[in-house]
Each structure stands twice: as C-alpha cells, then as structure tokens.
Amino acid sequence: MNDSSTENKTVLITGASSGIGAAFARVFASNNFDTVLVARRKDRLDSLASELSRSYGNKNTILSADLNTPDAVESIYNRLNEMNISIDALVNNAGYALPKPFMAGTWEEHSSMINLLVTVPTELCHRFAPGMKERGEGWIINVSSIAAFAPEFPGSLYNAAKSFVLHMTEALDLELRPSNIKCLSLCPGLTSSEFHETMGVKEFLSYIPKWRWMDSDTVAKQGFDAVMKGEHIYINGRVNRALVNAFKVMPNKVKYFIGKKQIIL
Incomplete structure (x- = not known):
C-alpha cells in the first residue's frame, strides 16, 4: 500500500532496534510514514x-x-509533545519472555516482564489514542502471539501476558473503531529474530524444521496490510492459523497434558 493518504503521518514503534520492530519500521517507511523509533540500543536505532532515510x-x-524504567512512557509522550510530533500509528512490539519457571525467577524479573508486555503497551495506547481520535484517524498494532491461544508451559507467564494483549486490543477496537481508529492484535508464531537468542533458547528450538519459521519482514508486512484493511486479529501463516483453530477446540485436559509434557507445537 503506497497510499498518498499516509503521507506526513508518523508511526511510533517500540522494540524497533531489530527483528519484527525493525521490519515494521521498514514497511511503514515504505508506505510514506515518518517514524519514531524506540528501543534501548541507540547504535542500532541510528x-x-x-x-x-536513504x-x-x-x-x-x-x-x-x-x-521498564519508571515513567518511561510518560517521558516519551512529553518529549514528542515538546517536538510537536503527533503519533498517527502505534506499534507495540517490545517484549521478551523469561526462560525460567515462576518459582525460579525473582519477583523483579517477573514484574519487569509483565510491565513490558502488559502495562507499557496499554499505557501507550491510552496516551496516544486521544490524539488519533481528535484527528479522526489512527492505527494501532499490538503484537501478541499464537501463544495467546496455546497450552501453557509450566510456570511461564508469557502466554497469559499475550492473552491480555489479545483481549485488550479487541476491547480497544470495539471502542475506537467508531472514531476511525483501527486496532489490530497481531499473532505471529515462530519468527526468525533475536527474540529466542535473547531468551537463551535458540539451541533448544533448533530441532524445529525451517518451514515452521517465518521471517520478520513477512510478519510485519502482513501486519501492516491487515491493520490497513481493518482486521482486528491477524494470525501470521497458514500453519499458525491451523494450530490456533486446533487450540480453540482442544479440550482443556489435552491442553494441560501438552503443557505438562512441554510439547512445542
């Protein structure tokens, strides 16, 4: 979509330094959006x-x-106001998962993950949606995961957090759609990026065949197209959509068994 209607629009992307976030930056820029790139690694952002720009x-x-620092979202909001930058599109992509069970992690570790996956995207939506509503147009993409539908893993809070993102996004879309703000919960599956390397589980997942993995560029392009079409949930890839359909009808006892055996589907 290279639509002149998106000219002079600005997208804010969190977790933009690599992977799906960087891919989103490229696809939005290729569709005439200016970008606000948010991440910790300044050298990557530069x-x-x-x-x-080139x-x-x-x-x-x-x-x-x-x-994950106190008042980080408020600081970003205030800095953009000082620079007179209005946000027309928001991509909440930043996130990670703890590669350890609940009791093995400290509360600080769990609290930080919950904050980044749940509180931060919700606050960013709350701060920037009013401006979109005032201008009569906007797009919000919250990156969830097929984990939102999947069996649990022992002690992992990741699936629960991604389930919150899924349901929160649908609730926002129901409220904001009449104001011409489209909200999408994007649900990728296994995606080639630094995500699993950061978790320390890349080697553990190396046995999964290549055809099960998607690349970040494809995930981001599909997400962009989906939100522009007005979809509120998009599951990337036919295999992932088949898995989600199976999860939806799978008895809870079967899900529990799969989680107990730590079977990766």
Whole structure:
C-alpha cells in the first residue's frame, strides 16, 4: 500500500532496534510514514534511521529508552509533545519472555516482564489514542502471539501476558473503531529474530524444521496490510492459523497434558 493518504503521518514503534520492530519500521517507511523509533540500543536505532532515510527519504526520530524504567512512557509522550510530533500509528512490539519457571525467577524479573508486555503497551495506547481520535484517524498494532491461544508451559507467564494483549486490543477496537481508529492484535508464531537468542533458547528450538519459521519482514508486512484493511486479529501463516483453530477446540485436559509434557507445537 503506497497510499498518498499516509503521507506526513508518523508511526511510533517500540522494540524497533531489530527483528519484527525493525521490519515494521521498514514497511511503514515504505508506505510514506515518518517514524519514531524506540528501543534501548541507540547504535542500532541510528543505523536503522540512516537506512530508512536513504531508502525512503522519510523523517526518522530516535528515542533511546528503557521502557521498564519508571515513567518511561510518560517521558516519551512529553518529549514528542515538546517536538510537536503527533503519533498517527502505534506499534507495540517490545517484549521478551523469561526462560525460567515462576518459582525460579525473582519477583523483579517477573514484574519487569509483565510491565513490558502488559502495562507499557496499554499505557501507550491510552496516551496516544486521544490524539488519533481528535484527528479522526489512527492505527494501532499490538503484537501478541499464537501463544495467546496455546497450552501453557509450566510456570511461564508469557502466554497469559499475550492473552491480555489479545483481549485488550479487541476491547480497544470495539471502542475506537467508531472514531476511525483501527486496532489490530497481531499473532505471529515462530519468527526468525533475536527474540529466542535473547531468551537463551535458540539451541533448544533448533530441532524445529525451517518451514515452521517465518521471517520478520513477512510478519510485519502482513501486519501492516491487515491493520490497513481493518482486521482486528491477524494470525501470521497458514500453519499458525491451523494450530490456533486446533487450540480453540482442544479440550482443556489435552491442553494441560501438552503443557505438562512441554510439547512445542
């Protein structure tokens, strides 16, 4: 979609330094959006901003920030107001999962993950949706996961957090759609990125065949197209959609058994 209606629009993307976040930056920039790139690694953001400017001639603003610090979202909101930058589209992509059970992690570790996966995207929506509503147009993509539908893993809070994102996004879409703000819960499955390497489980997942994995560029492009079409939930990939359909009709006892055996589907 290279639509002139998106010219002079700005998208804010969290977790933009690599993987799906960087891919979203490229697809939005290729569709005439300026970008606000948010992540901790400033060097990565600098490199991506230069790439986007060369390739698409758009304006790219870098906000190096740790979203798990107190008042991080409020600080981003205030800084953008000071720069007179209005946010027309929001991509909540930042996140990670703890590679340890509930009792093995400290409360600080669990609290930080919940904050980044649940509180931060919800607050960003709450702060930037009013401006979209005032301008009569907006797009919000909250990156969930097929984990929102899947069997649990012992002691993992990741599926629960992604389930919150899924349901929160649907609730927001029901409220904001009459104001011409489209909200999408994007649910990718296994995606080639630094996510699993950061978790320390890349080697553990290496036995999964290549055809089960999607690339970040495809996930982001499908997400962009879906939100522009007005879809409120999009599951990336035919295999992932088949899995989700199976999860929906799977008896809870079967789900529990799969989770107990730690079977990765």
